[in-house]
Amino acid sequence: MALLEIKNLTVTFDTVSGPLKAVDNISLHVDRGEVLAIVGESGSGKSVSMLAVMGLLPWTATVTADYIRFDGKDILNLKPAERRKIIGKEIGMIFQEPIASLNPCFTIGFQIEETLKQHTNLDRAGRRKRTIELLHMVGIPQPEERLRSFPHQMSGGQCQRVMIAMALACNPKLLIADEPTTALDVTIQKQILDLLVNLQMETGMAMILITHDMGVVAETADRVAVQYKGRRVEEADVLSLFEAPKHPYTRALLSALPEKATGDRLPSISDFYFEDEVLKGETA
Numbered sequence: 001m002a003l004l005e006i007k008n009l010t011v012t013f014d015t016v017s018g019p020l021k022a023v024d025n026i027s028l029h030v031d032r033g034e035v036l037a038i039v040g041e042s043g044s045g046k047s048v049s050m051l052a053v054m055g056l057l058p059w060t061a062t063v064t065a066d067y068i069r070f071d072g073k074d075i076l077n078l079k080p081a082e083r084r085k086i087i088g089k090e091i092g093m094i095f096q097e098p099i100a101s102l103n104p105c106f107t108i109g110f111q112i113e114e115t116l117k118q119h120t121n122l123d124r125a126g127r128r129k130r131t132i133e134l135l136h137m138v139g140i141p142q143p144e145e146r147l148r149s150f151p152h153q154m155s156g157g158q159c160q161r162v163m164i165a166m167a168l169a170c171n172p173k174l175l176i177a178d179e180p181t182t183a184l185d186v187t188i189q190k191q192i193l194d195l196l197v198n199l200q201m202e203t204g205m206a207m208i209l210i211t212h213d214m215g216v217v218a219e220t221a222d223r224v225a226v227q228y229k230g231r232r233v234e235e236a237d238v239l240s241l242f243e244a245p246k247h248p249y250t251r252a253l254l255s256a257l258p259e260k261a262t263g264d265r266l267p268s269i270s271d272f273y274f275e276d277e278v279l280k281g282e283t284a
């Protein structure tokens with residue numbers, strides 16, 4: 001049995017200019033301990049589909065699916081209180097903008113301890129001990145002192161480490177990482193990615209990694225789902241996808257990798273395919 005199974009997920013937003021279908025009938029699954037990468041252009045519904053799993057979309061969103069099963073339970077139809085017991089405890093999520101994801105008014109120690117208060121029976125001393133352990137685990141130096149820091153006193157990379165600590169606080173079975181390195185400096189991106197990969201291997205949790213970067217996919221994922229215009233256009237294990245991409249959009253993504261450059265500039269997707277050709281590939 002897969003850890004997470006999504007069947008025919010559709011998300012439509014009510015907007016002033018009418019309904020906007022951000023996710024169109026997407027199905028996917030992630031097994032225990034597996035790393036699934038979701039790749040696709042900006043606006044292809046990657047984040048929205050994962051926010052739908054977390055139940056974090058605004059009221060303007062209508063979410064329908066045959067089911068969203070986590071560990072055998074259909075979380076789509078759970079009562080909000082029941083769903084909150086799973087979200088944040090068994091499924092953790094980290095986002096693109098770590099500084100914006102943290103509350104600027106509270107210390108990072110307080111914010112991690114609040115997560116533990118919500119989801120565990122640990123007493124105050126136990127929560128403090130676990131918070132220090134988590135900060136140590138994500139590579140924050142002098143964790144006992146850093147507990148008292150506010151987000152603005154830390155760098156973007158350190159804030160992302162704190163977000164990772166918070167997401168892992170209750171030993172989740174699944175971590176959803178939504179472009180976790182996009183907002184960071186290039187040198188820090190590699191450190192955060194290595195941290196995530198190491199933590200995933202150490203803990204054995206499953207991970208869904210949303211990214212634009214096929215280089216990141218090659219380094220981290222077991223399987224890849226490619227999204228284009230709200231639809232899933234291809235899914236394959238990493239080796240097969242890199243060796244024999246089937247969809248024109250996937251081929252275009254791979255052609256844009258730096259190592260594929262032959263002239264003095266990188267090829268861009270429009271150099272290869274016109275929009276209608278990419279869409280035609282959806283039925284291929």
Ligand SMILES: Nc1ncnc2c1ncn2[C@@H]1O[C@H](COP(=O)(O)OP(=O)(O)OP(=O)(O)O)[C@@H](O)[C@H]1O
Pocket residue numbers: 013015020022040041042043044045046047048049058060
């Ligand atoms: N709250 C909202 N109200 C209306 N439309 C929204 C809302 N949130 C997202 N959308 C729209 O849904 C579509 C999918 O957005 P989503 O953020 O999932 O894309 P994405 O693939 O994650 O892109 P990116 O890589 O840029 O994060 C976009 O057209 C976006 O504008």
